[in-house]
Amino acid sequence: MALQPRGSWQMPPGMTPPKEPMFNLPTSVMVLAGIMLAIQAAQSFFLSFDQREWLILSFSFLPVxxxxxxxxxxxxGGVLGDIWTFVTYAFLHGGWMHVILNVVWxxxxxxxxxxxxxxxxxxxxFVITAAAGALVHLVIHxxxxxxxxxxxAVLSGAMAASARFAFNGGMGGFSGLQGVNRYPCLSLKGLRRNPQAxxxxxxxxxxxxVFGMFSILGGGATIAWEAHLGGFIAGLLIFPYLDPYSRPPRKPKPPKKDPPKKRPDHLKVIK
Known part of the structure; x- marks a missing residue:
């Protein structure tokens, strides 16, 4: 009888192998990508000119x-629109090339x-980096x-944030982006000393x-490098405060002191 190598495993007869998902992505990322693609499809195929104009006026970020x-x-949207457009502009795009490129990244x-x-x-x-990108864009334009x-702007923040942990803990190059890297992220000082990062x-x-100065996206809109820079800086700075592997552990609270016990009346000393 042939012996199976130690540690090997064979699927029992009649059992089908589990199916691997087509996209091994977090659900939140797939939902965001679906929303962005659906909005672009609506703009391209279903909305009238007036409806597209209303969409842009309502949800894009307009410095004016x-x-x-x-x-x-x-x-x-009035005053509320002045607030929500700091974030909602991230769901709109200037054309199919723009949205597909961003979804891939x-x-x-x-x-x-x-x-x-x-x-x-x-x-x-997402909210902070989007708002930071819009704010820098507003100041300059x-x-x-x-x-x-x-x-x-959000993707720029994500790239900056990933540099704080992808090259830490002895991880070689971009291998730190595979799986979940549980090493604490680099401090800003440590980041400056890390040549790979x-x-x-x-x-x-x-x-x-370079692309901000010379490239043009589909639809004739120039790349908003200022918004990218705002998101980049925000992602670089706020990441440790959101990272569960980098936040310092909370100090344990000191135990409560029991109140001093009162001496029973029959033990009180009468002077």
């Missing part, structure tokens, strides 16, 4: 909303961050009528500057 024009023209870098910090913390990360759209961030900054 915060200038003198806001006193003359009533933008959809989101599947890479957002997946890494979600697996590291979880869905709830990633939602916070105050009063501009050109709408800001796209999730690139600094090279990764430096390449991103140079490419972002």
């Amino acid at each position: 909303r915060y200038g003198a024009a806001a006193q003359v023209f009533s933008f959809p 989101m599947m890479i870098f957002a997946t890494v961050i979600v697996r590291r910090i979880g869905n709830f913390n990633f939602a916070i990360f 105050f009063g501009s009528q050109a709408p800001l759209v796209g999730v690139s 600094m090279g990764f961030l430096g390449i991103w900054l140079v490419l972002n500057l």
Whole structure:
């Protein structure tokens, strides 16, 4: 009788092997990608010109909303729209090339961050990096009528955040992005001393500057490198506060002292 090698395993007869998922991605990333693709499909195939215009005015980030024009023209959403567009612009895109490129990058870098910090913390990360990108864009383009759209600010923040742990703990190159890296993230000082991390961030900054100056997306919209930079800085700075592997453990509370016991009346000394 032939012996099976030690540690080998054979599937019993009649049992079918488990099916691997087509996309091994977190559900939150797939939901975000589905929403962005659905919005782009609606813009391209179902909405009229007036409806597309309303969508842009309501949910893209328009610096003109915060200038003198806001006193003359009533933008959809009013004051609440002035707030929510700091985030909702990330779900809109300037064309199919724009949305597909961003979805691909989101599947890479957002997946890494979600697996590291979880869905709830990633939602916070998404809001902060999107808002930071819009804020930097607003400061530089105050009063501009050109709408800001796209999730690139969040992706820039995710790339910056991933550099703080992907090259830490003896991980070689990008192998730290595979699975869940449980090493604490690098401090800013440690980041500066890590040549792999600094090279990764430096390449991103140079490419972002070059593409921001000379590249044009589908639909004629220039790349908003300022928003990318805002998201990048925010992601780099806030990540340790959302990372469960980097936050210092809470100090245990000191035990409560029992109140002093009162001496029974019959033991009181009468002077």
